[in-house]
Amino acid sequence: MAENPVPATPTDPAAPRVSEPRPDEVDAVLALADRAQAADGHPPLSDQTRVVLARGRQRWWGVVREADGSVSGAAVLAPEGGEDSGSVLELVVDPEARRAGRGAALADAAAVRERGLESTTSVWAHGMLPGSDALARRHGLEPVRELRRMRLPHEALADLPQPQLADGVALRGFVPGRDEQAWLDANAAAFADHPEQGGLTRADxxxxxxxxxxxxxxxxxxxxxxxxxxLGFHWTKVEPQAGPGPRVGEVYAVGVTPAAQGLGLGRALTLAGLHRMAGQGVDVVDLYVDADNAAAVRLYESLGFGLFAADAQHRRP
Known part of the structure; x- marks a missing residue:
């Protein structure tokens, strides 16, 4: 965060004040994130940050409370990968309480907390909402990574080709109690250069x-x-239907081990998961992919996915 951070407690008594949360406010922060996602169409906290917060493994967190005690803003500083990794900061402000300094106050408080770790801290701007880039640059951070959110529309979902598996390869479902370690090993190998996904632990x-x-x-x-x-996997995600709007499935993760590269498993696994989600009645399917992963972007575009939104990761140059 900032090299010369401003104090966490603002000198202006009218400015938003960042407080240390109570353990029982985890649910309030997660509910706040859900409200923001419903309003913006983008989750302000990643799944990993939500898990870290629910387990109490965050490195720091802060909230802005209103006069009635409700939480209107929150910041969470979580490990980016393992415990020895850098930190990732994510912020969320209630849609009804924005443009009043809460986001800036939360970012300033996080800067003070991380003053000795600026070079290892990154900040995600999910959905690249207005103001997020300016807030990051205020703290000397620049965009270093673009994570694209791509969407497969209903008409394309209904007209997918069937997956073609290489000889000697079969598809089956995950078996709890038997496949955990094999999946963790395959995931770590497939995502060796991906700190968030490749660093998943048994607890995660x-x-x-x-x-x-x-x-x-x-x-x-x-x-x-x-x-x-x-050899590889496709983890699909279909949230329980909540309220009106399209039912969205997600290509949560597709991974192929280095030993299985060249067998066409990426395409076959993606198609198999898409067909499964179509059979579950989803209307559209989303996925996240790094913008510089040209091969993956081409694969998804060939299946009918198009750019829907984007997230930006910021770091100190």
């Missing part, structure tokens, strides 16, 4: 398996028929 996996959207059969595994060795 179990936390996701406890979510109401998790279905073991929705975590598709590509295995070698002769020995059941895990």
């Amino acid at each position: 996996l179990e936390d996701r398996m406890a979510e109401d959207w998790f279905e073991a059969e929705g975590l598709l595994l590509a295995v070698r028929e002769e020995d059941d060795a895990l």
Whole structure:
């Protein structure tokens, strides 16, 4: 964050004040994030940050409270990967309480907390909402990564080709109690250069398996028929329907191990998961992909995905 951060407690008595949250305010912060997502169409907190917060493993967090005690803003500083990794900061402000200095106050408070770790801290601007880039630059941060949100419309979802698997490869669902370590090993190998996904731990996996959207059969595994060795996977995500609007499925993660590269598994696994979600009645399917992953972007575009939104990660130059 900022090299010369301003105090966490503003000198202007009318300015928003950042307070240390109580443990029982986790639910309030998560509910705030849900309200912001409903209003903006973009989640302000990543799944990993939500898990870290629910487990009390955040490195720092702060909230802005209103006169009635309700939480109108929150900031969470979480490990970017493992415990020895850098930190990632995410902010959320209630849609009804924006443009009144709450976001700036939260960013300033986080800057004070992280004054010794500026070079390892990044900030995500989910949806690249107005003001987020200016706030990041105020603290000397510049965009270094673009994460695209791509969407497959309903008409394309209804007209997908069937997946074609290489000889000797089969698809099956994840089996809880048996496949955890094999999946963790495959995930770490497939995403060795991806700090968020590649750094998932057994506890992270179990936390996701406890979510109401998790279905073991929705975590598709590509295995070698002769020995059941895990070659790749497509983790699909379909949230329970909540309120009006289209039902959205998500290509949560597609990974292929280095040993299985060249078998066409990326396309086959993606198609298999899309067909599964179509059978569950989703209207559209979203996915997230790094803008500089040209091969993946081309694959998804060839299947009918188009750019829907984007997130930006900021760091100190």
